[in-house]
Amino acid sequence: MKRAGLFGVPRVRPWSWQAFLLGFVVVAMSAVLQGICVALGAKLYFAAFLPSLFVLGLVAGVPAAAFAAVLTIPLVWWAFIPPFFEFTPLSSANADSINLFCLLAVLLIGLADLCRETMAIISRGGLKRTGESAATNSQ
Numbered sequence: 001m002k003r004a005g006l007f008g009v010p011r012v013r014p015w016s017w018q019a020f021l022l023g024f025v026v027v028a029m030s031a032v033l034q035g036i037c038v039a040l041g042a043k044l045y046f047a048a049f050l051p052s053l054f055v056l057g058l059v060a061g062v063p064a065a066a067f068a069a070v071l072t073i074p075l076v077w078w079a080f081i082p083p084f085f086e087f088t089p090l091s092s093a094n095a096d097s098i099n100l101f102c103l104l105a106v107l108l109i110g111l112a113d114l115c116r117e118t119m120a121i122i123s124r125g126g127l128k129r130t131g132e133s134a135a136t137n138s139q
Contacts, residue, residue, distance in 0.1 A: 011116070014061030023064040026052045027071050031079065033093055045076050046101040047092075053105055057112025065112065069105040073098055 012019045027049070034048040047073045057065035078087055081094050090098070121127060 010059040012064070014063050019060035019064035022060050023056055025084060026056045027068050030072075031075060034076075034080060045080050045097055046072070046104075049076070050101070050108060054108045054112050057109045058116055059091040060094070061116065062109055062113050063138065065105075065109045069102070069109065072105075073101070074100075075103055117139055 014021060030048045030052045036043075037044070037048060041045070049068075053065050053069055053072075056068055074087075077090070077094075077098070079085060081088075
């Protein structure tokens with residue numbers, strides 16, 4: 001792992017085995033947290049997974065976060081959507097929950113990637129001016 005400089009966020013190379021292992025660990029930890037929430041009566045199936053996808057996207061990049069999102073869908077379907085620990089046909093409300101999760105996951109992973117790239121630019125010293133751009137009119 002290397003540090004991203006200014007912000008001190010540890011980073012993992014995006015396509016490394018460590019990134020995918022971290023994605024698997026994050027999904028497992030989120031599942032434990034989600035299990036606790038379900039035991040306390042919460043019915044938000046993907047609540048614990050969305051913030052972890054964002055953090056994983058910051059630390060390990062888009063491939064690991066996308067892997068975690070794809071791994072999350074069958075896990076939630078099997079473990080947290082009643083009847084528990086069975087794959088049954090989805091109701092329309094459950095299918096909508098999965099579709100909404102997919103949309104939010106894409107948006108959060110994209111935002112995490114933008115934040116990751118911004119941290120990399122800032123740690124390199126920011127954008128350098130290379131002269132006048134073509135859009136500047138010097139008349």
